[in-house]
Amino acid sequence: MLLFIVVAVIVGYITWTYYSWRRLAHIPGPAFCGFTQLRQLYWIAQGQPAAHYAESCARYGKLVRVGPNQLITGDAEQWRKMGSIRSSYTRSNFFEAARFRRGEDSVLSMRDEKAHTDLRAKLGPGYSGKEVPGVEAIIDKSVTEFVELVQQYVSTREVFRPMDLSEKVNFFTLDVISALAFGEPFDNLRDDKDNPGIIGDTQRSITLLAIFHELPYVYLFLEKTGLLERLQAFLGDDFGFNKVFKIADAAVERRFGKAEKSYKLPEDKNDMMGSFIRHGLSRKQIENETVLQVLAGSDTTAGAIRSILVPLMSNAQAQKKLVEEIDRANITGVVVTDAEARNMPYLQACIKEGMRWQPPAPTLLSRKVPPEGDTINGLFVPGGTKIGWSGHAIHHDEDLFGPDADIFRPERWILCEDGGDCDSPSKLTQMNRVSELQFSYGRFRCLGEIVARIEINKILVELFRRFEVNSCNPLKVFEMNFSSDVFVQAGMWVRVTDRRRA
Structure with missing residues (x-):
């Protein structure tokens, strides 16, 4: 009997593997990817999946197979089509591994289309700032504290004070999102330390999360059997994401009270949490959305800021042009307004080019092909197939960005008549x-796009308005640099000098 079961399992596995390979066999990709996800998992373990996805698109085309049921696209219009309002593509099970607690969805993990749309409508007023008066003023406070902190690390001819800029940027984005989300900043910038103690631990946990996203059935097994909860309990409140859960729950408890069923409003605060309450979110929903805000709202924005800073620090000409534009703007306020920053064409070009040069979202964000299937780049893709994007391939497309697509060149975003080298408004x-x-x-x-763009605008202007920033080691900008769901970058040591004393 046991032999029969073993043989049946082996035959079933071989049959399933053959079927999985055959249904997408007409789509090119790296060797053995049609049979196993091991190559993809190896890329994640290496810490460079985004680079490998882009390399695969460069070698095999804009539609590539990287797993038995996993494709990636390097086609911008295809990715846009999949996300459009009328598209019948849905979120794949990739997102189920983005659940923070057993059986509880946030706006990131929710796959039910109607429920997702309804939840976005309730969250939108808070995220957009419509129900959070003084968003800019809140961000300005953190910008001011960021500048004051950087000032403490200014080097002179006599004294060298190296500063880890990646750490300070993380402090900034965490302080902003905590102040906006529940009205109380973590005060990382004020104290020059990671007060909640979450940066290092979440960085160490992120690779495991990326693996779960690509193996969601493993995550679901752990979740449904209760093993995930046991693992979290074993690791304790002070480990990795558990710290974030603890912080989020404490923030919600301060608003709702300790009673689990309590739904009183001690005070109707004008922050994001207050907006969520007014739009009918339950306590559990707010706990999950708060965790999402702290994690996604800080890491991705910090990654975007670093993706702009790194090439600027190694391109003296671009940094000089940016500084000249900032000086010409004659900013009179303590902190530049968002409107002023948006009217700086070279600044906006640097932002677009930095985020193009290194897209801050290296993960696949896979969608699910509708049941009837779809024809993509001339190839039929059966229903149920997962398709993610290669952000790097899309933003380094030489057909659009030219043969120097791998080079940081902000001028490509400015028309020739305005001093750039883009020769066509349509392009x-x-x-x-x-x-x-x-x-x-x-x-x-x-x-969170609106808030993220304000943060990016302000921190870049105020940093280069006051300081000259150079890498301590241009050959190794980061001590730690890898990607999974986000870019994890630490040890970005820089030498800062005060422009006003130069």
Whole structure:
């Protein structure tokens, strides 16, 4: 009997493997990817999946098979189409591994289309700032504290004070999102330390999360059997994501009270949590959304800021042009306004180019092909297939961005008549359409985009308005640099000098 079971399992596995390979055998990809996900998991373990996805697109085309049921696209218009309002593509099981607690969805993990749309509508006013008065003023406070902290690390001819800029940027984005989300900043910038103690631990946990996203059935097994909860309990409140859960729960408890069933409103605060309450979110929903805000709202924005800073620090000409534009703007306030920053064309070009050069979302964000299937780049893709994007391939497309697509060159975003080298308004429009995809598109567009763009505008202007920033080791900008769901970068040591004393 046992022998029969073993043989049946082996035959079943071989049959399933053959079927999985055959249904997508007409789509090119790296060797053995049609049979196993091991190569993809190896890329994640290496810490460079985004680079491998882009390399696969460069070698095999804009539609590539990287797993038995996993494709990636390097086609911007295809990715846009999949996210459009009328698209019948849905979120794949990739997102189920983004659940923070057993059986409880956030706006990131929710796959039910109607429920997802309804939840976005309730969250939108808070994220957009419509119900959070003084969003800019809240961000300005953190910008001011960031500048004051950087000032403490200014080097002179006599004294060298190296500063880990990646750490300070993380402090900044965490302080902003905590202040906006529940009205109380973590005060990382004030104290020059990771007060909640979550940066290092979440960085160490992120690779495991990326593996779960690509093996969601493993995550679901752990979740449904209760093993995930046991593992979290074993690791304790002070490990990795558990710290974030603890912080989020404490913030919600301060608002709702300790009673689990309590739904009183001690005070109707004008922060994001207050907006969520007014729009009818339950206590559990708010706990999950708060965890999402702290994790996704800080890491991705910090990654975007670093993706702009790194090439600027190694390109003296670009940094000089940016500083000259900032000086010409004659900013009179303590902190530049968002409107002023948006009217700086070279700044906006640097932002677009930095995020194009290294897209801050290296993960696949896979969608599910509708049951009737679809024809993509001339190839039929059966229903149920998962398709993710290669952000790097899309934003390094030489057909659109030219043969120097791998080079950081902000001038490509400015028309020739305005001092740049883009010779066609239609091409610039097309490039901008691709740039918009950094924050996803349509039904899946990032709710935090408005806040993130304000943060990026302000911190870049105020940093280069006051300081000259150079890498301590241009040959190794980061001590730690890998990607999984986000870019994990630490040890970005820089030498800062005060421009006003130069």
